[in-house]
Amino acid sequence: MRSRKDLPRPKVLGKGLGHQLINFAVSRAEQQNKQYLWLGVWEDNQPALKFYNKMGFSNSASTALIWAEISKPTIY
Template structure:
């Protein structure tokens, strides 16, 4: 199976938006109201916002392809682009999503490995991410890969205050 991970460029912002909306809805719509989902995605995945995020020097987006089919994406942040100051000298995985049609093929592991490689290249000592406390498949996945919960924070899905668990993986 030919798997490729490629940096997303500015011209691919509409493709990024479409995949973001699709994977976010697939992941969270069953456990959230349509109103709260719409309130969140209409803000988080606006074309202008995504285009601005693509321009940030300390953020990088990647598409993952399998057999030339777009299967998911990853967003990593370092330094000032991180959404929170969780760990010293860390890289943040802000978004990691695999299209439901491609789950179970090891693509999530490949994206995590990509993030770890970037962290190591930039001499970071850890990688961290936030994951919704009710997203059991993701929690199990991250734990299996050596991430440990260190704290939590509030995440607003529309008017619903939810809890994200903050998980860190220390690098050798």
């Protein structure tokens, strides 16, 4: 599970870091003759979806993730 501290800090937002990272990933994929890049983003993360659309990505599939709480078995 991701926590809030894993998200980009406001002081780095709007500084072009996302563009640099995406461009780097695309460049590496091209160097390795890859035809596709896979990107995962939560469907309710509208700022990220808007950014990735702007960078040329499109939604090609959706996957349902099922979260379950795992508990330790009771030993008798």
